[in-house]
Amino acid sequence: MWPAAILLALAAAAPASAAMVKDGSTCIVTPLSTTPAAVAARSIGAVAPTERDLDPADSPDGDSALWAAQDPRPLGRYPRAEPGSGRAAPVVARRVDDEDPVVAGPVPRQNRVDDTPQILSAFSQCGKNGVIILREGTYYIRQVMDTTSLSNVSIEIYGTLVWSADNLSYWRQKSFSVTYAGRQTAWRIGGRDIAMRGFGKAVFDGNGQAWIDLARGQGNLDGRPISLTVWQGTNVFIDGITWRMAQFWHTFIAHSQNVTMTNLDMNTFSTSGQSSVNTDGTNTWNSKDITISNWTVKCGDDCIAVKGNSSNVHISNVVCRESGAMTVGSVGSNSNQPDYVENVVFENITAIHSSNAAWIKTYPGRGYVRNITFRNIRFEDVNQPIYVTSCIYSYQNCDSSRLAITDVRWENITGTSRYNVAAGIHCSSAAPCDGFHFSGIDIKPKNGGTAKVLCSNIKNQASSGLTCTGPCPGSHPQQLSGNV
Template identity: 30%
Template structure:
């Protein structure tokens, strides 16, 4: 058969075009060499195997009036799994959930743009993948072994984009605050994965969760949650780690309205470095201790070289009290146990944040008397916060932070060193310190109330 006949036959497959040596026929950026720097997660990441140069699957978007490219993407990943490369270089609309937890030795190249169907924001309530933790759900999830997802930020704003179309959800939240909203992306059950050089836009809920996974590197990402009509943006965490080990998140930009990065229960051996965060709730450990009868472990974290601007908090640890309480729709808790241990925050540049440092064991509860009566069951030990400089906002001036444990035996060996924060009034900044060893805090602590 002539080559042109072969090409015509392959191109006729609905939603999928497979071509040997396809890199010669359409532009594919090389896989980035993603290396943790300057810190790693304690050991070398697994080596990603070379891909077969003759196995490429290019996904063709379906034509109107169809609105769902999910089946074509699934077909391509089944076809090119175990050694191939899947290319998404056009505009795609995903209208149904994608369970991609079967992947092995595959690269996914996104040089086009992917959006999730927002025609019916209630559809995803019953058609997304659920997590019991904080009633979260997600549009699609990726898992398996040796998976690389990448794009090319040099292609321009409309390319290498994953868009959650959150605007429709934020507007619906104005009339129904109980609306369940999916996260934009999940690595779930992956061992050995990278994600790099992509733009993520407007998630209905969090941008990313890294769950039940190990040996993951995230690098050179551009995340932005921006309302078009002044509508309040709901949540929009940049990355949340959950039940995961050996993760590096680095060299990225995040503009959002909630945690820039958050370490949820059982996050261990994690590095976050070289980030610029704007408008967030900080680099947050927690919330943890939320579920009675469960043990949350968060340990061996290194947070380095972070710029945080116009946020509520910066270096932050948030723990639920020792009694179950209600907090907000779909969210309540307290009474869980566990520990936070061996954490370093280093080289933090604060620009107009309400607090430079926040430690609380009364998260989710406004009644401090209740928190004192029922101290957190979870302990915080061996934490160092150092080389923190810049400014705080006028909101709490001259207060620049709070370090409050719910009982004297709940926190130990928490050090603050070389902190040079200024407040707008020009006064000496002060910090609320309670049930702490003030002798190893290089701060001016106000007396306990």
């Protein structure tokens, strides 16, 4: 690898007229929208429509089309479609650095820029024993990206990647399967010895409002893509990237080992009346030796979730807003295939206005959850801070589950609950929880009074360090709507 100073000099010297140049083992990519050739092509309408530009309004599922704004910088809000037109009406939107409003209207179909081909070319030519540099500027991503054969590569991203939202049917049909629960992803990255750095400059913009409005509160809309998936990766390092308005989950770690993700900023929320459910920060699955540190996440679902067959996971220094904070699960959803989760530490976590803080959710399945630590969890206005269930979502067959939950520690769990329940713990009577330990628990209802602790089927509960004030039925919900 070349020294960073030399690589930066090469990137600065790369000709702006070329979309991608290769110098030895280094590939330098420039946004097409900034090259003179692209500007000329757009001015004469020379870019022909392709399969990815099929109008979603013409598809059987009737997706509404959202058209990109003429100005590449983010607008204050997304345009809504005119009734019956399938196209968005021009809107007046204000950028933070503008004194006067900018009128944003539909971009003619033939003028759309697609930076995907030159990015994929860079990965193809420099993805082994090389360096890939995406210079500053805005890259428009209109196609799926599968970069899963990487080896000993450094990826440096200085620009903003914007995923298109006017071809939702394309994404739903072409995004790659990640196997888990039928989910899909827009970008898979995998291989060995991979470093992806954003230096605090890289931004991934998924145009998530379009997906939120399309889903209409449906949590798992078929084909709705995860933004970035680490897939069959070993020795992967990701650092310094900002996500804004992800399409679905921000990230996913699957079938991978020794993955470190640090200094990430994620923010996806709805500006319409629709819910931003299932915009998780990340989920791990069938992976081990995972380190997550120094994240800030605002999303409409789990902040960080450790799912089935994950082990040796360490999560620290994370701030979660409007989310599900730290959770193990869901696990055990497939009764024919056991799930195992072990050796997980969540520590130094802040949760603000979240559904839960430190919790475990399982289905009535098979397998085990063991050796889990929640340490130094601080929170404010959390619906139900500590929660354990053996029958998430259905709240049925709660006492028939054989999925054992053992050796779990809650240490220094402090803050305010939204209602008068600090903890709701229901373990299966067929496989009672064992080895639960609590210390430094200080949870107070935000409106005053004493918090209740509801517990059922915990072995040696009297010596666990937690005083239960009443039983917790299997039907006790994850989120409360008031005091109980």
